[in-house]
Amino acid sequence: TEEVQNVRTATIAFNNYIAAEANRYSLALVDMYSYMGTLSSGLVYNGVKYNATYVSGGAFSLDAVHLTPRGYAIVANKIIESINSYYKSSVPYIDVNNYNGISFP
Numbered sequence: 001t002e003e004v005q006n007v008r009t010a011t012i013a014f015n016n017y018i019a020a021e022a023n024r025y026s027l028a029l030v031d032m033y034s035y036m037g038t039l040s041s042g043l044v045y046n047g048v049k050y051n052a053t054y055v056s057g058g059a060f061s062l063d064a065v066h067l068t069p070r071g072y073a074i075v076a077n078k079i080i081e082s083i084n085s086y087y088k089s090s091v092p093y094i095d096v097n098n099y100n101g102i103s104f105p
Contacts, residue, residue: 017061028086045074046096058101069099 015033022029039059042051050071055065056083061069067075074095080091 020070028082030082032075032078035075035078040044048097050074055102063101068101070096073099 015031019029019031021027038049039052039057041059042049044050048058048070052060054060055062059074060069061068061071065093067090073094077093077096080093083089083091
């Protein structure tokens with residue numbers, strides 16, 4: 001329990017440092033820690049539901065740590081959203097459904 005709390009504390013401190021540096025250098029920032037937390041309650045992307053449920057959630061691969069290609073595509077779109085918003089640009093989003101999820105037999 002103590003080790004888990006130490007990791008959480010270090011993660012928050014590191015993310016705060018990243019946010020401060022992004023602000024200092026006027027860079028776009030994506031709070032991926034918070035965004036990935038939304039997977040616990042689930043989200044709908046391009047009409048498909050994703051959550052953190054093992055195997056059936058669709059966002060995480062079978063190792064339950066890394067994302068599926070679709071999960072990484074969702075993350076890429078979140079980064080693109082931040083870039084477009086911050087820099088007033090128009091980088092096109094990718095179609096998440098063009099990427100593989102977990103294939104069931």
